[in-house]
Amino acid sequence: MVGGLSKKQAIEEAARCPQCADPVCVEGCPLHIDIPVFIRSLREGNAAEALNKIREANVLTGICGRACSAPCETACILNEEKSPISIRALERYAWDHGHRRQPIKKSSAGQKIKIAVVGSGPAGLTAAVELVRLGYQVTVFESLHEAGGVLSYGIPEFRLPRKILGAELEYVRSLGVEVRTNTLLGPMMSIKEIFETGYQAILLALGAGVPKFSNIPGENLVGVYLADEFLMRVNLMKAVQYPNYGTPLCLGHKVTVIGRGHPAMDSARTLVRLGKEVTLVHQGTEEDIFLKAEELAQAREEGVQLEFLTRVTQIIPDEQEAVAGVKCLRLDFAETHSTAANGWQLLPVAGSEFTLESDSVIIAVGHRPNTQMAFWFKDLQMNKNGTIWTAKNSFMTSLCGVFVGGNLQAVGPLVNAMGQAQKAVKEIHDYVQTQVPKNVKRVK
Amino acid sequence: MFKILNKQLIANGVKRMDLKAETIARRARVGQFVMLMADERSARLAFPILEADARKGTVSIAFEETNVSTKRLGNLQIGDSVPMVVGPLGMPMSFNDVRKGNFIACVGYGLGIAQVLPVCRELKRLEYRVLGIIGAKTKRSLLLENQMRLTCDQIMITTDDGTHERKGFVTGSLREMMSHYRIKLVVCSAPVMIAQAVAQVTKEKSIRTLVSLNTLMVDGTGMCGSCRVKVGGHNVLTCVDGPTFDAHEVDYKDLTVRTQHYQIQETWHNPSSLSNLRSEESSTLTRWLGDFLKSKP
Numbered sequence: 001m002v003g004g005l006s007k008k009q010a011i012e013e014a015a016r017c018p019q020c021a022d023p024v025c026v027e028g029c030p031l032h033i034d035i036p037v038f039i040r041s042l043r044e045g046n047a048a049e050a051l052n053k054i055r056e057a058n059v060l061t062g063i064c065g066r067a068c069s070a071p072c073e074t075a076c077i078l079n080e081e082k083s084p085i086s087i088r089a090l091e092r093y094a095w096d097h098g099h100r101r102q103p104i105k106k107s108s109a110g111q112k113i114k115i116a117v118v119g120s121g122p123a124g125l126t127a128a129v130e131l132v133r134l135g136y137q138v139t140v141f142e143s144l145h146e147a148g149g150v151l152s153y154g155i156p157e158f159r160l161p162r163k164i165l166g167a168e169l170e171y172v173r174s175l176g177v178e179v180r181t182n183t184l185l186g187p188m189m190s191i192k193e194i195f196e197t198g199y200q201a202i203l204l205a206l207g208a209g210v211p212k213f214s215n216i217p218g219e220n221l222v223g224v225y226l227a228d229e230f231l232m233r234v235n236l237m238k239a240v241q242y243p244n245y246g247t248p249l250c251l252g253h254k255v256t257v258i259g260r261g262h263p264a265m266d267s268a269r270t271l272v273r274l275g276k277e278v279t280l281v282h283q284g285t286e287e288d289i290f291l292k293a294e295e296l297a298q299a300r301e302e303g304v305q306l307e308f309l310t311r312v313t314q315i316i317p318d319e320q321e322a323v324a325g326v327k328c329l330r331l332d333f334a335e336t337h338s339t340a341a342n343g344w345q346l347l348p349v350a351g352s353e354f355t356l357e358s359d360s361v362i363i364a365v366g367h368r369p370n371t372q373m374a375f376w377f378k379d380l381q382m383n384k385n386g387t388i389w390t391a392k393n394s395f396m397t398s399l400c401g402v403f404v405g406g407n408l409q410a411v412g413p414l415v416n417a418m419g420q421a422q423k424a425v426k427e428i429h430d431y432v433q434t435q436v437p438k439n440v441k442r443v444k
Numbered sequence: 445m446f447k448i449l450n451k452q453l454i455a456n457g458v459k460r461m462d463l464k465a466e467t468i469a470r471r472a473r474v475g476q477f478v479m480l481m482a483d484e485r486s487a488r489l490a491f492p493i494l495e496a497d498a499r500k501g502t503v504s505i506a507f508e509e510t511n512v513s514t515k516r517l518g519n520l521q522i523g524d525s526v527p528m529v530v531g532p533l534g535m536p537m538s539f540n541d542v543r544k545g546n547f548i549a550c551v552g553y554g555l556g557i558a559q560v561l562p563v564c565r566e567l568k569r570l571e572y573r574v575l576g577i578i579g580a581k582t583k584r585s586l587l588l589e590n591q592m593r594l595t596c597d598q599i600m601i602t603t604d605d606g607t608h609e610r611k612g613f614v615t616g617s618l619r620e621m622m623s624h625y626r627i628k629l630v631v632c633s634a635p636v637m638i639a640q641a642v643a644q645v646t647k648e649k650s651i652r653t654l655v656s657l658n659t660l661m662v663d664g665t666g667m668c669g670s671c672r673v674k675v676g677g678h679n680v681l682t683c684v685d686g687p688t689f690d691a692h693e694v695d696y697k698d699l700t701v702r703t704q705h706y707q708i709q710e711t712w713h714n715p716s717s718l719s720n721l722r723s724e725e726s727s728t729l730t731r732w733l734g735d736f737l738k739s740k741p
Contacts, residue, residue, distance in 0.1 A: 143665055145481060145488075145528045153667075182528050184665060187476075188467050210666040213679045219672075220679070220698050222705050226669035232662050237487060246487035246513035247662070248706040321701040370666050372684040375535060 005086075007045065010093040014042040017085050020077055025087060028075025030419025031064075033057040035072060035087055042090055051098025054091060058418065059104065059129040059175075060122065062168045063151060065092030067160045069262075069292065069413040100167065104175060110135030113432055116199040117141070118185045121149025122414050123406025123421035124205035125169075128177045130425040136432075138177050139199070143184040146236065149207060150414075153236035154228070154263065156270045186376025191402060200436045201428050204388070204397075205406035205421055208367035214258065218315030219363065223252060223323040227263035227364030234270055252359020256281055256326045258312055259364030260289040262413070267362045268304045278304045279356060283311040283331060283346070290413075307356075311348070315361055326356040367411055395424040396431070403428055445525035449502055455580075455587035457509065458555060459518050460494065462502045468531045469503050472496035474566040475656065475688050478503060478531030479664040482517035489513055490661040490683070492559040492633075493532060503529070506558035506587065511710040533664050534687045537563065537654065539570060539629065546628040549575040549621055550596070551614050551642050556633035557588050559656050563631050564595040573597050575625060577617045583608035598625075615641045627651055632691060636700050643691040653691035657682050659702055674698040 005013065017039045025035045033054055041050040054061050068088055076084035113136055117128045120142040128138045146152045151165055173179060183189070185204075194202055211226045213219060225233075230249075233239040237247035253276060257268045260282045271278045280299070282289060286308050289296065300306065309331045318324035330352035336345045369386035381389040381398035388397050388404050395403045405424035406417040450462035468478060477492045491505040509518045520526065542548060548567055552560030557578050567574045576596030580586035581604045593599055600617040601609040610617075614634070621627065622645075630653040632642045639655050646653040659671040659682045666684035673682055674695035680686065 143530060144663060153663075182530055184530050184533075187471065187532050188530070207667075210681060210684065211669040213669075213672065215678075220674060220702055222701060226672075229662060229668040229670045232668045237662065238485075242709070243512045245485045246482070246511070246516065248487075248511075248709045250706055250709060370684060371681075372535070372666060 004096055005089050005093045007097075010042055010047075010090060011045060013086055013090060014039045016078070017043075018077065024075045024077055025072040025085075029072045030416050031058045031422060033072075033091075038094065039085070039087075039090060042094060047094050047097035048099045048102075050090075050094040051100070052102065054094060055104060058126070059172070060125060060168055060418070061091060062095040062100070062164045063122065063160060064088075064415065064418075065095050066164065067151070067155050068415050071413075071415065074292075101171065101174070104129075104133055106133055106135055108135050109429070109433070110137075112137045113436065114139070114199045115428065115432070116194050116202045117205060118202065119149055119205040119207055119406065120147040120179055120181075121205060121207050121406065121417070122151060123207075123417040124149065124203070125172055125177075126418040127203050127205060127405055127421040127425050129172055129175060130422055131428070132175050132177055134425070134429055140177055140179045141183045141185055141189075142179060142181045144236065145181055147179045147181055153232045154266070156231065156235055156266050158269065158273065159266065186372070191377060191379055191399065195401070201401045201403065201432055203403045203405050203421070203424055203428060204408060205404075205417075206370070206373075206408050208407045208411045209370045210368060211364075212366045212368050214312075214363045214365045216258075216312055216315060216363070218317055218323070221315055221317050221323050221361075222321055223250060223360040224315060225360070225362050227257075227259065227267045227362055230267050230362050231263065231270070234274075240274065250360075251276065252323070253277060254358040255279070255360045255362060256312070256356055256358040257362045257364065258282075259362075260284065260291070261364060261366070262290065264362075264364035265291055265295060265299060265304075267364060269299055269302060271362075272302045272304055276360075279307055279358070280304055281307045281310050281312055281326075281328065281356070283309065285309060309346070313353075316355070323359055323361055326358050326361060327353065328356050329353055369408075395420075395427050400435070401431065403431075445527060446529045447525045448520055448522055449500075450504075451520070451522050454506060456582075456584040458506055458558075458585070458587050459509070460504060460506045460558075461517070461520075462495075462504045463526065463529055464501055465503045465529045465531075466501035468529060469496045469501050470498045472503065472532040473536035474562050475537030476532035476534045477664075477687060478505065478529055479533060479661070480505070480517070480526060480530075481528040482513055482520065482526055484527060486513040486516050487511075488528075488662055488664065489517070490533075490658070490664055492562075492656065492658070492687070494558045494562060496532075496562075503531070506555065508555055511706075530664065533683060535685070537566075537631070537688050539567065539572070541652075542572065542628045544571045546572060547575055547625045548572045548629045548631065549577060549618065549625075549627045551577045551618055551630060551632040551634065552592075553579045553614050553634035553638045554581070554585065555587070556635070556638075556656075557586075557592065559633035559658075560631065561588050561591055561595065563633075564592065568595055575621050575627065576600070577602075577614050577621060579603065579612075579614040579617070581605065613641070614638060615645050618642060618645055622646075622649060622651070629654070630691075632656070636696055636703060639691065639694075640696040643694070643696075647692050654688050655691035655694060657687050657689060657694070657699065659687075659699070660705060671702075673702050 038050040038053040070088040073084040238245040239247040239249035257280045314327040316325045330349045331346045334347040405421040447464040452460045495504040509515045550560045576599040579602040602612045633656040661671045662668045671682035676693040
């Protein structure tokens, strides 16, 4: 893993920034952090000021400085010469060396009206803090026994140390956000009941939903995991320490990971740390993987074997219904007569079938909306594809005062979810300021 | 924190626990389950709700100590608390398609009786005529017999070795019940093999059958996909789409594989499950004593 920058390195890196008049990196960042300004502070060696500047747009600096997919670096003007400013590393430096516990400025516009945020993932926490900043009284409801959502169960320790997550959660709590764990909206309290207990608006930041199935034959064999299950067992339930921790994990020595996103890569790199031989299989090319070249290089260095243009056709069972191997097929570009994609299409190469030796398989092929949402939120109108209906260019659902945010509607990287949450917060603020009558009970 | 108000041994190796959880007790409906952690380090376990008392604010569960986490749960005493109870989860059962006054058979075997009892009670409340068919390996492992007798209109009890009531299997009694009554619906909760046998019996007469599945879960809200099982040819999640499914559509071979995922590890780390403590056969000493007494003239 990449270590943090030293002071000298940070200043040198910050000095490289051309300080564009029309910064593209700010455009690239979904949170619109004022990147040139905080880099200028770092150039003068003032980490505290830089941290304050970042926190104006993004409170979870410690988390973003490590686990962000850094779209700003892709947007950076120096990326044309393949040497963008390491904005994420600088953000991390600012958090590591700034005054982390400094409280943020709160406005009085919210008048301490109560607002509920459902889900304590990146989007939920961002929204909660933004609402607190606007002067609202915020409660976050979390269904698991630990706050943090995907940050605690999905992102592994090596990408986001739990100490840092703990510090950030502590900071969020210190700002006045109440986090209630073990509370599942739907079964344990309905939307109506939340409104009845005095909340004026609800933000649903429920996350990406349930994992998709790959429909590869043999998906249900012993030793086949969906990436979310594997990561949850290892990160949240600490299955590695079985039987000291009660959750078991059943893995062989050679593991095949199928997928192209962060869950796939996180699983692969966690497995490397568990001492397994890992092969990552993806049916596309190296370019259409959802990861940065830097991360791919790190994975390669750690010993993850990458197999591109390979499709898994079957997971072979042995007599005890465990994984015995993975049947794969090579793909290649072939010229076809179809007009789509300029006539080039990925087609299987004849006779290229081979068997990948493996004892376990981890599948990460994306997410789909949770099917039980329609049952839990009976009052809300649902779309045909299972997502919650919202008006165009708006975050408000069919029920007045209920908003959606984060990855619930469109799955994307962590920072996108946070950006969506901030936009939703703006709408909630507008709604509460205009719609909520003046005589509602305020918290003292 | 959720306080344990009562703990009871209701059959050989099966414990019943009453937990104080007002919201869940008020909202629980038949066929749903709760997620529970015995302590900070235990796994998240799913238990079907045995009884939910809205007035007392308690939720009861019944469980066997089969792995590390359930063992830790079993070691807790009255007055202790568990850190987490979340529920009620899953879709509730619905009987809307059966008219009132019709016969509905409820088949339970072993620990499955704990899952069938609330169904029987609910059916009785909805004014159906309830036929209870329960069974266990021996008399010692038959649980909730009296409660079932009080709830059902007609009851048949079988034990595999004939130590109590009649000897035989639940499928036999179900066949007998089917010849006497016009059963409209069968609700079944049993180990995979027996559930499969029950489904086969009802398929012959094409009686609609519901089965409650107990697959392994981690979070219980659909996020992980640990509880996936093949029903009707494609994968479903037991925690959000179930836990009740049409018994004729469930792929039982797949279900066996899914439920036995961690058997080796759990047996390995749970030595007492290998000993005679829970096993249905009488212990060596009892057997020896029995032989000794018989041999005496």
